[in-house]
Amino acid sequence: MADLHGRVALVTGAARGQGRSHALMLAEAGADIIAADICTSVPTAPYPLATREDLDTTVAEIEKLDRRALPLECDIRSSAQLDTVVAAGLAEFGKIDILVANAGIWALGRLWELTDEQWGEVVDINLNGTWRTIKAVVPSMIEKRGGSIVVTASVNGFEAGGGMTHYVAAKHGVLGLMKNAALELGPYNIRCNAVCPGIVDTKMNDWQGCYDMMAGHPGGTPEDRREGAYSWSVLAGRGLLRPSAVSKAVLWLASDDASDVTGVALPIDGGHSILPGVNPAPVRDF
């Protein structure tokens, strides 16, 4: 296992889901954790975001691993809040070696029906917020001439997805951001890579709109979501991915085991991205 003893990692979206899993796996490998999360919901996400109790649970689980954890409420849409998080993290631990820019939201809506607010919130959190997070952390990494940044994109960072143009556009943007961060920060020995998960079992996709999407019709059920996920994978027996599947890739990219790796977009998707494409709803008459 990668050794992160003596390292400090900032994880955004750490209160639950993949972010909590990443924080715990990094802590298990020895890192102390700055755990940031918005801890409140936003108007256009069609499901509730994490709560303060969720963040406190993450912290309690890190402490059970005998690692230190600093919980901070922060909206990655705010540079001022991110600067406060970085300042608090530096005051507590003296440095930030690893950034896992994982926070994000998902929403659905046909592109010609999306409101400015719906488009804006997804792009402002998933893309602009990821840029702001990197921007806030990077000066301290430049100063110490080293660091590893892992951003969370998605398979929607390189492929379309029906009824989620804003999400797809933002995640494509995250990959561009990652590549340019790798280019511009490489001379300071700071690496930047992306994980691109397929469909992961978290609260982000555990709501009615996702059940309907997976069923292919209104009135979908949690079972449609669970069953439908098998069609997203090439590998046998892989339906909804466990958050830990993504955390293992985050841990590797964050650690010295990947010290020569930068600018990479790594799918963790059960082979989803090599599936031969078929149109699930072809229109014959026009």
Ligand SMILES: NC(=O)c1ccc[n+]([C@@H]2O[C@H](COP(=O)([O-])OP(=O)(O)OC[C@H]3O[C@@H](n4cnc5c(N)ncnc54)[C@H](O)[C@@H]3O)[C@@H](O)[C@H]2O)c1
């Ligand atoms: N679940 C999937 O199938 C899937 C697939 C591909 C990529 N992703 C990406 O993985 C990342 C993690 O999502 P998840 O699956 O764990 O879902 P999740 O909803 O469980 O976790 C997302 C976390 O981000 C936090 N967050 C949201 N907006 C924030 C903001 N403005 N500032 C700070 N924190 C904020 C939430 O409170 C929550 O704790 C996201 O970037 C998401 O786009 C998810």
